[in-house]
Amino acid sequence: MARGLMKRTVCAKSIFELWGHGRSSGELYASLKSYPVDKMLPYLQSDSTYKIHIHTFNKTLTQAEKIKKIDALEFLPFNGKVNLKNPEHVFWILEDYGMDPNNVPEEPIDLYFGRWIADGQRELIESYSVKKRHFIGNTSMDACLSFIMANHGRVKPNDVVFDPFVGTGGLLISSAHFGAYVCGTDIDYNTIHGLGKASRKNQKWRGPDENIRANLRQYGLEKYYLDALVSDSSKTIWRKGMLFDVIITDPPYGIREATRRTGSQKETVKSAERSTENHIFISSSYHLSDIFFDLLKFAAEYLVMGGRLVYWLPIYRPEYVFLISASGEVERGYIIQRKLCLGKLVCL
Ligand SMILES: C[S@@+](CC[C@H](N)C(=O)[O-])C[C@H]1O[C@@H](n2cnc3c(N)ncnc32)[C@H](O)[C@@H]1O
Known part of the structure; x- marks a missing residue:
């Protein structure tokens, strides 16, 4: 279960089997001495190899200090051989020196010792960073938050994931990473077609291949891209019976981008916008509470049983x-x- 969790999470760095904890080194050693030996022994066999790491939060130790702390654990029944390059079992001493870099205590506030089990997926935050992404917009979703949302949606291989406010497709990328087929809609013709002004500094207009498909291609995920359509999410375009496994979305809040929907002459029309050379659409304001009402209604109708809707709510x-x-x-x-x-x- 722990490994399964760490295969998905971008929130945790590593997970350990905790063997001991204390608020001083004395307390930690006492705690380790009371940990059942039969639970330790499978990892301390004479034919096994091991390594002990030490990690400190908010303090840097010298190599000599680290070795001293590792040597102090010699009372544990380690029978295997030390192998620093390729050990079978890795143990960690974790020392917490608090959060204030201007007030670092001499001794740690908390000390832990445990057997390393797995690392989380924090490197995805860097490898999918918006900073290095081919096609971005003013509200492209941050990579870490996109992965958190895909995890909330429990996205799994072969799911069909839909984003009704897709923008530059930031939320499609994390779902495609987990093997889901992705699609979306957006009211903005320019965003869907990768046209208009660029959001990057030092670039005036979007280049010829700046679009959602190119983003997925950048990460080797193009085969998961179904399509993105220009459409107003307040007017459903889907045939009845069409079902999505997960809906993941970041609706407009009217702060960084306008909330709007298509309107007709009969309604109170606020503005008529020229979106492209030969396309004029009329839009009226789209109240935030209506956006969420429509979204919940859409999810109730178009999600599979047990499917999930994940969205931001200011x-x-x-x-x-x-x-x-x-x-x-x-x-x-x-x-x-x-x-x-x-x-x-x-x-x-
Ligand atoms: C917060 S942005 C989404 C950003 C997106 N998650 C990304 O990573 O680029 C909201 C998007 O909703 C679109 N939008 C606004 N009103 C809409 C409507 N009525 N129907 C569909 N899309 C709409 C906007 O054009 C904008 O691209």
């Missing part, structure tokens, strides 16, 4: 509260009527 902290449901579960939400609350949010 909140106003003073009014965002914990609710205890009748079954005793703790849920987060608004007590006041949703429309009223979101209305206030837009004003913020």
